Amino acid sequence: MNDSAAATAASCDAAGDLAGRHVVLGLTGGIACYKAAELTRELAKAGATVQVVMTEAAEQFITAVTMQALSNRPVLTSQWDAREPNNMAHINLTRVADAVLVAPASADFIAKLAQGRADELLSLACLARPIERCALLVAPAMNREMWAHPATRRNVAQIAADGAVVLGPAAGDQACGEVGDGRMLEAHELRDELIAFFQPNVLAGRRVLVTAGPTYEPIDPVRGITNLSSGKMGFAIARAAAEAGAEVTLVAGPVALATPRGVRRVDVHTARQMHDAVLPLAPRHDVFVATAAVADWRPAQAAERKLKKADGHATPTIAMAENPDILADVARLPGAPYCVGFAAESHDLAKHAREKRERKGVPLIVGNIGPSTFGRDDNALLLVDAVGEREMPRGPKLALARALVREIAQRLPVKDPR
Ligand code: C5P
Numbered sequence: 009m010n011d012s013a014a015a016t017a018a019s020c021d022a023a024g025d026l027a028g029r030h031v032v033l034g035l036t037g038g039i040a041c042y043k044a045a046e047l048t049r050e051l052a053k054a055g056a057t058v059q060v061v062m063t064e065a066a067e068q069f070i071t072a073v074t075m076q077a078l079s080n081r082p083v084l085t086s087q088w089d090a091r092e093p094n095n096m097a098h099i100n101l102t103r104v105a106d107a108v109l110v111a112p113a114s115a116d117f118i119a120k121l122a123q124g125r126a127d128e129l130l131s132l133a134c135l136a137r138p139i140e141r142c143a144l145l146v147a148p149a150m151n152r153e154m155w156a157h158p159a160t161r162r163n164v165a166q167i168a169a170d171g172a173v174v175l176g177p178a179a180g181d182q183a184c185g186e187v188g189d190g191r192m193l194e195a196h197e198l199r200d201e202l203i204a205f206f207q208p209n210v211l212a213g214r215r216v217l218v219t220a221g222p223t224y225e226p227i228d229p230v231r232g233i234t235n236l237s238s239g240k241m242g243f244a245i246a247r248a249a250a251e252a253g254a255e256v257t258l259v260a261g262p263v264a265l266a267t268p269r270g271v272r273r274v275d276v277h278t279a280r281q282m283h284d285a286v287l288p289l290a291p292r293h294d295v296f297v298a299t300a301a302v303a304d305w306r307p308a309q310a311a312e313r314k315l316k317k318a319d320g321h322a323t324p325t326i327a328m329a330e331n332p333d334i335l336a337d338v339a340r341l342p343g344a345p346y347c348v349g350f351a352a353e354s355h356d357l358a359k360h361a362r363e364k365r366e367r368k369g370v371p372l373i374v375g376n377i378g379p380s381t382f383g384r385d386d387n388a389l390l391l392v393d394a395v396g397e398r399e400m401p402r403g404p405k406l407a408l409a410r411a412l413v414r415e416i417a418q419r420l421p422v423k424d425p426r
Pocket of ligand 1: 219279298299300301302303304331332333334335336348349350351352364
């Protein structure tokens with residue numbers, strides 16, 4: 009998937025994720041101000057209200073008119089703005105905000121934050137914010153040499169130590185023509201970082217391994233056996249686990265989905281490749297969620313050359329061999345992670361899910377109806393564990409994934425602090 013397709017797909021599923029959140033969006037001087045326009049729209053589409061504050065330098069790059077139109081609120085640019093009844097915009101701003109997001113944050117502005125300087129409205133508001141209630145997120149944007157300079161390294165470390173969350177920067181082409189670290193994250197990435205920031209950290213300190221998507225079992229170099237799994241549920245679970253603070257590894261079959269931010273991805277094709285990738289990783293994880301629709305069988309011998317249709321030749325018969333059961337093998341490991349299996353059924357969901365839980369030797373099976381979930385953005389789940397069953401009614405896969413992550417977190421043994 010290219011960047012814009014990923015962004016489009018990502019923008020569809022964020023609706024409502026920031027509902028009820030009020031964000032102060034601070035712009036400082038830098039060419040990345042052009043991305044702040046899109047960011048404002050993304051935050052608003054996700055349900056947030058956005059109060060824009062711009063420094064004098066930011067106004068050289070984008071106008072307050074543009075930002076007012078997109079945020080639907082007058083933009084604040086001066087601490088002397090007399091529109092505030094008490095004339096204290098720098099105080100009022102953060103008393104009603106859930107977070108201040110400075111994007112772009114210039115090297116100069118980060119230096120100011122590091123020193124606690126407050127000579128214009130945005131830095132004043134950052135310094136005057138109630139630190140325990142209103143988070144400060146900072147998205148640096150600058151030339152790579154400025155980013156690498158020891159002074160900037162020092163300042164970034166200082167603001168992080170003071171509690172700021174530093175988002176990015178990314179590496180790549182820079183407006184100055186150079187290539188390197190210092191690009192501001194894209195608007196949809198910043199939106200997703202903010203959404204993740206507001207999720208409860210129920211998996212902090214945990215490692216989660218997820219399989220997702222179909223497998224592809226080759227018949228010959230141009231043909232193979234696969235299935236209709238889109239990978240969306242598994243990718244949503246990987247994203248939800250990362251949002252909940254876990255370190256996440258995603259082993260994915262062939263799918264055209266963007267990797268969720270902060271998730272380490274390993275791409276495989278066949279069931280045996282998935283097995284070989286997962287088994288050595290599993291013991292280092294606290295949780296294993298097997299959402300992949302793994303092929304039960306593969307052609308016993310993939311032909312080296314394309315099978316040709318020729319007059320007089322019989323239709324080929326393909327001998328099949330059984331694939332390893334990844335979930336069952338992980339569940340049998342000494343010191344196995346907490347294992348969660350999926351059951352995609354067409355009927356008798358609860359019965360099949362209960363049987364599968366016993367057969368695979370896992371504590372939790374999540375049932376869903378295959379034909380009504382494959383490829384879709386929504387799903388309905390049935391959780392089956394030793395205690396009983398629990399339905400999760402139809403909803404967006406990401407919402408269900410977040411709810412499932414909370415259910416898993418509740419079932420984990422308390423982590424040994426050693
Ligand atoms: O055996 P069945 O395919 O019905 O079980 C589904 C569950 O087992 C899913 O969690 C799936 O990811 C996992 N599985 C696996 N390896 C296989 C087959 C299924 O990990 N070979």
